[in-house]
């Protein structure tokens with residue numbers, strides 16, 4: 001049955017709304033509007049939860065209006081609502097949930113509360129690039145985990161960060177070296193002219209079995225290397241900066257590649273018909289990371305895919321899709337469901353540590 005779903009996402013620093021039409025097997029994004037808040041948080045060096053929550057509350061309905069207008073549909077044509085109900089910064093999540101519940105009540109429509117991570121994890125189904133089960137590496141400023149996606153609501157987390165997310169590390173390194181935020185793209189650009197072998201930085205957790213990752217020690221090692229250079233010469237040359245960026249990026253690539261190799265071995269024991277690894281999240285935009293993971297996958301006979309960047313980073317189309325999968329099965333949550341700061345996708349996996357710059361990890 002074809003459904004038209006309106007969705008809202010507000011779990012971090014993007015207010016987003018989208019309209020999706022179709023079925024779980026063939027859905028089309030009619031509109032996807034993302035209103036970022038980087039300008040509001042820039043001066044503070046990170047997302048300020050109270051500022052984010054207020055902006056979401058002020059903008060959610062405007063985003064909805066814009067998404068409906070872009071899609072060329074009215075609320076009369078909407079069959080159901082989907083909204084991110086967690087995990088994330090609770091004030092922001094609440095703002096989106098209240099807006100969506102308001103529309104649902106006013107229009108008498110079914111509503112589902114969606115796990116933000118499920119939205120990311122199911123995106124390769126939305127783009128038609130993977131069949132269940134597939135392996136997903138989610139790497140952004142707030143997330144870092146390996147998931148085996150076995151079905152629309154069956155996720156097995158086989159590893160994740162025990163402290164920072166890699167995007168946080170890229171952003172921190174940029175700050176240490178006086179580069180603009182968000183730092184990832186700038187670190188990558190500067191690294192292109194650098195010598196990745198100049199600084200011997202650690203490859204955290206490679207000596208530990210399994211697919212868990214850690215990035216905070218790497219950050220500290222770059223800080224020490226930078227301070228060493230400053231103490232020695234009174235400052236950094238352009239080449240020093242490039243070499244630090246290149247050495248850091250290489251360490252991240254090496255760690256992600258080795259942990260991904262282990263995750264792939266685990267995944268391949270399921271003997272998937274057409275094995276696929278999908279990467280998503282802002283860090284998946286990094287050319288060096290993509291190239292290395294794609295090479296690794298090819299060597300292991302696994303297809304490598306990454307959704308287009310607009311669907312890799314936070315958006316409401318992925319929330320609409322995850323919601324559509326439930327709505328088309330006749331499921332709905334009523335209006336009593338709660339907004340949740342933490343909401344692990346895989347309730348069986350041990351809890352992750354840390355609550356990074358962009359909020360609680362799950």
Ligand code: KG4
Nearest residue numbers: 140141142167182183184185282283286313
């Ligand atoms: O998925 P995203 O837009 O937002 C969330 O974190 O939820 O990811 C943003 C993160 C930032 O930390 C940014 O520095 C990082 O992704 N990023 C990159 C690159 N582009 C964005 N990191 C490394 N290399 C890049 N090219």
Ligand code: ZN
Nearest residue numbers: 120140313314
């Ligand atoms: Zn996200």
